[in-house]
Amino acid sequence: MHTVEQMDTMEEMLSMLLDGAVETLDISPHLHRLAVDKYEEVGTWLAEHGTPDWRIYPQGSFRLGTVVRPNTPTGEYDIDLVCWLPIAKESTTQAELKERVGRMLHAFVRFKHRQGHGDGPASCESTRRCWTLNYPDDGFHLDVLPTIPDADLPPTGILLTDKQLRLWQHSNPIGYATWFQQQSQLDRRLVEAKRHANVADVPDWQARSTLQRVVQILKWHAILYFADDTDHRPPSILITTLAARAYLGESDLFAATRAVMDRMNAYVENRHGQFWVPNPAHEDENFADKWNEYPERRKAFLRWHNDLAVLLDELVHLQHKGLPALAARMSESFTVDAVQRSFQRLAERRTTEVKTGKLHMATGGLLTTTAAGPRIPRHTFHGQHPRPRG
């Protein structure tokens, strides 16, 4: 588990600062709860209005706990949902499936509108293979993907339509999430913490795993790196899969991020001359398929990967250079606001630690919560220079 408790080394300090920054881009517990309430409301309504065996459940980063706020003008979170209809693929077409789900969702929107509480979706729009329920006042939208069971991959395999509504594609978001969670638990501290603490009832978002945070850092950097070139941005699922494959259970966030960066490219396979990153929950699905079609996308990925690795090295080398130099370098590659807030959080944390008697001074003047140097007595910084320095 990524519990940042000490920062006696540069790596620990970077872990704390990156964790604090990425936390500000994560979905807040409040918004998380609200989004769950909203899609559960859709599910309940569907069940009560003639489609009791349809299922609505989250997929993608919302399910994995790796959400990063997009850098769009609204900063609205995309929350990806599956709408699962228990029908055989022989008994429907892709277009018909999408229409069927769309009719029900439109009926739901009208129902909410008639209720007049103002808490329903503002609109329901068709977006390629999905339906999007917009909640602009809440800062998110729900992308509902119509799916049916994949008879070849029970119980969690699903079929969804391609973007042209012509072919069926295989997917398995529940299986993928299970795999991702297993990778997270390579960190024994996470498993231990769950065993000891009373966390059975604590939702996942209250304690992100180190792997979840690593994925968020990589995605965050990629979003900004490709801000003006989104076509070349590596898909989230590709970054997430390579990172989770490369993760070996490191607890420290910075150490884990560097180790994952070092190893992740080795998990790109070559299958008969094709670049291949298999979906761990569905071997035949290739998350790198676009690289074979558009070689420049692979080059863009490699360029991004190299630049992030260089950045991480540079951050370590800013040891002894002063916190402002570190903040400046972090702000160049990450969101300035998030970096600022992380340093604010560090300052507040240290102040609280003095108040509660947890902070000590170790050799060299290092402030620490672990070493046994003199404890910092409570005191009050006093005074201000009376005149501007001329």
Next chain:
Amino acid sequence: MVSIPARAVNLTRQLVAITIVLPDAEGAVRGGELTCTVRLQPSPASLTYTVHLTYRHGLRPKVTVIDPPVLELHPDAEALPHVYPGDELCLYYPGEWKHHMLLATTILPWTTEWLLHYELWLIIGYWAGGGDTHATGGPVHYRPNRGA
């Protein structure tokens, strides 16, 4: 003849205590004054600051940063926060430090904490280390807390 207030820690003992906590401290006691230079790095990413401390019984311990020779200011600020004239660090509220206390376990930890908050102030633009400020309009009058 000035009498040393009761219970004040002997200056040599103060210096010994400092060198136990910070082994590379360099200092001396001469003519009733302790002078000492220490190097402090409050966090792994921080600069290492050279700090000069002077102390005489009956007066407040005086702490200044000598390296870097000039402490930078935040772009929005005209002066350093929490300092006396001459950029002497202002580390405690009068009365919080008393002469029976060891400099090594009070003034020096507060100094390293000041340095951390100074670096953070350069980044975030406000002092997050707590404490209060004097009015900025007039000169600061400080009365040493004799024998307190």
